[in-house]
Amino acid sequence: MSKRNLGDKIKLASYDDMFGTMDDPAGPAAPDGQVKDVALSELHPFRNHPFKVCDDEKMEEMVESVKQYGILVPAMAREREQGGYELISGHRRHHAAALAGLSSMPVMVKNCNDDEATVIMVDANIQREDISISEKAKAYRMKYDAMKHQGVAGGISLEEMSETAGESRKTIQRLIYLSNLCDGLLDLIDRKKLGVAQGVDLSFLSTDKQETVLRVMEDMGIMVSMEQSAGIKKAAKDGLFSESWLRENLSRKKPPVRKVVFSQNRLDSYFGPDMSNKDIEDVIVKLLDEWKAKGGRD
Secondary structure: OOHHHHHHHHOOOOHHHHHOOOOOOOOOOOOOOEEEEEEHHHEEOOOOOOOOOOOOHHHHHHHHHHHHHOOOOOEEEEEOOOOOEEEEEOHHHHHHHHHOOOOEEEEEEOOOOHHHHHHHHHHHHOOOOOOOHHHHHHHHHHHHHHHHHOOOOHHHHHHHHHHHHOOOHHHHHHHHHHOOOOHHHHHHHHOOOOOHHHHHHHOOOOHHHHHHHHHHHHHHOOOOOHHHHHHHHHHHHOOOOOHHHHHHHHHOOOOOOOOOOOOHHHHHOOOOOOOOHHHHHHHHHHHHHHHHHOOOOO
16 A cells, blocks of 8 residues: 555544534534534543643633634534543633633534544644644654554654644654653753754653753753763763763863954965965965974964
């Protein structure tokens, strides 16, 4: 089976197919789904939901919209074995409805397994503009694992995810690596205190080693450079990593790069206009060698 055919088999319905349109809240229900009014107390968050629901300005705007117009687009949920429903998408709408004083909201009930629900949940949220790097990392990891459980090979999973999300395979792969970081390091990346490239290097360390790096960086008041993170990754792979090794290596100061630039006027006072840059450099180096031979160094 070609990659394209396999990718086509696992593609999801469009947003309008899943949720309906603004003019028609019920929308064209999925063959196995129905839209019904469900009590907010019966709706429970998706297990390990990676996207944060924040009481920020956008939430305030959503609450005002819900108070005025109600919930225009149904959430999606599936029945839980222990009763009630597990939200697949619509966590922010659920929170806004509660803040707006509603007791229930429209929900499309979907029959799907864990992997199918995970893919739908990620795709319904991943395009939002306010998603942090850590949220994306955890979401892509969940979708990647779900697609592998469905029997999709890793490389094809990345290709399909790239097409769906509009991000390169390399970007998605790097984000999946970041999902292996401890929360403290992920927080530094979200706050732009630690670079993504450094985070990818550190993601190959075990959790206890990551915690050591985080603690040492905080103690020393520094963030690791790309060169340092690559060295830490290699030391961990070679079995050389320890807290003392880390502190010693992070304490080393890289010698400053020395660069001397001559002004055009100064060069013209010594060299004729017919001399090339290479000729000028050769003359300067020759004179410096003579100066060094006479004991000029030190």
